[in-house]
Amino acid sequence: MGTATEESSYREINLEFLAKGGDEGFDIFYKTDSYGTVKFVKFASTERKHQEKIMRLLEDRADQDYYIHEEDLFKYYKFATNALKSVMANPNVPLQVKTEKIYEVSKGVMKEFFDNNVSEKILESSEEVMAMMGDCMSSAEAGFHGISALTSKDYYTYTHSVNVGLYCMTFGLKKKMTKNNTKELALGGMLHDVGKSKIDHALINKDGKLTDEEFEAMKAHATEGGKIISGMGCFANNVVKMAAEHHEKFKGGGYPLGKIGDEIHLYARI
DSSP states (O other): OOOHHHHHTEEEEOGGGGSSOOSSOOEEEEEEEETTEEEEEEEEESSGGGHHHHHHHHHHTOSOOEEEEGGGHHHHHHHHHHHHHHHHHOTTSOHHHHHHHHHHHHHHHHHHHHHHOOOGGGGGHHHHHHHHHHHHHTSTTOTHHHHHHHOOSOOOHHHHHHHHHHHHHHHHHHTTOOHHHHHHHHHHHHHTTGGGGGSOHHHHTOOSOOOHHHHHHHHHHHHHHHHHHHHHSOSOHHHHHHHHHTTOOTTSOOSSSOOOGGGSOHHHHO
């Protein structure tokens, strides 16, 4: 019988994102449930010889759900970003559809990191995704109106993180910051809360006010976030500072270091 642990090691995927290739292949499964026994059966792989099989499914819009093993998530998101590049390059795809697809991938990356404790390596996908969103949002048709239509009103950590990244991005665009600076600002917004992955989930999801002791434990997420991003070695210092200093206050009294005014990094103040 399939155990809860076994089921939790598989992730549902969007087959549409497999229409374009990635660097490494992986297996695709479908789930069966017979008399309470859950099994994941291999359906195909992303190898070229199976591409026709996948494309036929996309054309048929089959109702069957498909899964990959969690160890292949990073490879899957490589496929997803390649698919997004193809969508972005297609002039026949409406801007709203492009932004919605990028938002879906962004939320997926952050959800896996926060909810399922996958490797920090998955966060590397966010850089390309936010760069593509920047291309979308810099269009005259987009901007703040586009953001309002996209962002959900729930406050799960992963949704909140993506939303903050998008609002930071529109700020950068409005202020006519350089493309690279806007991307870093957006990325820092998206990753600002990654330190919460080191905090007890029960504490993050607690209803009501935190006790003084719980608040002290929660405050550690800023320092932890800076360590995570810095330790990955692939993000600019601006991004690191946004995670480490986003709870400092301009008038003082913030945490973790109690910085004041211009001592706080500009991007963290934003």
